[in-house]
Amino acid sequence: MSVIGQVVSLASGLSSLVSTVALVWTIYYYRKQTELLKTQIDEMKRQSSVQECLQLRDSTIRLHEVLTPLMVDEVNEIDNFREEINKLCSSPISCMTYVHNLFSKPEEFSDFREKVQRLLRDLKSLRVNEERFRNYEAFLEDIIKALCDLPYSPNTGSDCEVLEETDKIRKEYTEIIKLVDVLLAEDVKGNLMMEDGLVKEVESLGVEGLIDVMDKVSFIIDGDCGGRSCKDVFPFKALIGGEVNPLREMVEDPKGFCSKYGLKLVCEEYGDILDKVKGIVAEEDKSKVFYSLLYLNWITSRFKTLINTLQLPSEIDIRVRMKAELERITCITGKA
Numbered sequence: 001m002s003v004i005g006q007v008v009s010l011a012s013g014l015s016s017l018v019s020t021v022a023l024v025w026t027i028y029y030y031r032k033q034t035e036l037l038k039t040q041i042d043e044m045k046r047q048s049s050v051q052e053c054l055q056l057r058d059s060t061i062r063l064h065e066v067l068t069p070l071m072v073d074e075v076n077e078i079d080n081f082r083e084e085i086n087k088l089c090s091s092p093i094s095c096m097t098y099v100h101n102l103f104s105k106p107e108e109f110s111d112f113r114e115k116v117q118r119l120l121r122d123l124k125s126l127r128v129n130e131e132r133f134r135n136y137e138a139f140l141e142d143i144i145k146a147l148c149d150l151p152y153s154p155n156t157g158s159d160c161e162v163l164e165e166t167d168k169i170r171k172e173y174t175e176i177i178k179l180v181d182v183l184l185a186e187d188v189k190g191n192l193m194m195e196d197g198l199v200k201e202v203e204s205l206g207v208e209g210l211i212d213v214m215d216k217v218s219f220i221i222d223g224d225c226g227g228r229s230c231k232d233v234f235p236f237k238a239l240i241g242g243e244v245n246p247l248r249e250m251v252e253d254p255k256g257f258c259s260k261y262g263l264k265l266v267c268e269e270y271g272d273i274l275d276k277v278k279g280i281v282a283e284e285d286k287s288k289v290f291y292s293l294l295y296l297n298w299i300t301s302r303f304k305t306l307i308n309t310l311q312l313p314s315e316i317d318i319r320v321r322m323k324a325e326l327e328r329i330t331c332i333t334g335k336a
Contacts, residue, residue: 053132053331060128061326067122068319074119075312081112082307089304092211092297093202097195099300100180103173104192113166116310120147120160123313126322132332136325143322146311165306173299179240180292202293205286207276214290214297216273219265220246221298226262233261239291248281250274 089095103109123144128137148160158164202210223230230246238244250257251274254267281287 050331053130053329056128056130057133057326057329057331060126060133061323064126064323064326067126068323071119071122071313071318072315074115074122075315075318078112078115078119078310078312081115082310085304085307089300092300093199094195095304096293096296096300097193097198099303100177100193100296103170103177103299109170112307113163116147116160116162116166120144120163123147133329136322136329139322139325143313143317147313150306150309162306162310169299169303169306176236176295176299179237180296201289205280205290207280209276210293211297213273213276214294215301216270217247217277218294218298218301219263221295223263223265230261230263236291236295240288242284242288245281245287247274247277248287251278251281 085095085098088098123140126140130137148162150161150165207213219230220234221231225233234244234246239246246257246261249260250267250270254270254274257263258265258267277290279286280290
């Protein structure tokens, strides 16, 4: 090959090498530019996200400030109602009278439910559902859970057990109260029960410590009868109609009674209690009045327990701690 040919060949090779290096450099350059731009875009998105998050936080703080006086008032109203019922329930007879009369006025009974519902609605309106608010959300959910959950009730999966239990009490009251009114007609004026009349009714049964006795035999309502609720085995209507008389059965054969109905009780130990009621349950009219009072006392106790089990948020929780949790939010990933 001539010298000129070699030179041309070398020049061609160098040109190809330069072209390859230039292409590699160009690709590298654009990749670096792409990474830089992507980083800039991600940073812009992050800044935008942080800004939006801060705006959401500030809006929630403003909503909290608006709702705070309302929630404090709602808590106070519920607490005042609790104080009133505990004051008026200074004795079992007074309590039965008060609760009966409360239930006889649907608007007053509903008022308690509505107060709890309003407080729950206001608390839920402060939910954000944002990951960077997780500590605040956890604090808020603890307040809602404490308000709604009943420690003595199995988890039913309901949105709010307190409201569910309130509705259940109302329904059961509606089913029994007309029959109770019929039997205690002399003690009822219009829709209201007279305490003096109820006292005479209790005294007429001639049992010392009748309320304590009723508390001890309330298992025929809320007990477990072989895997069924005892109030389903001994329906109130059947008790009032004289179709069933479980306590008379129990008086006659305590051990056989428990075995027959699958009660997990040592029925022989109820001897003293049964001695007190055997004269009552032996007479049809007296037994009907006794079972009416038993149900009225049971409903009263359930409602009073419900009211006193409520775990209301404190004013500090609402005014201070909730706002502090909101103000603590930085909106930077990993911090709340």
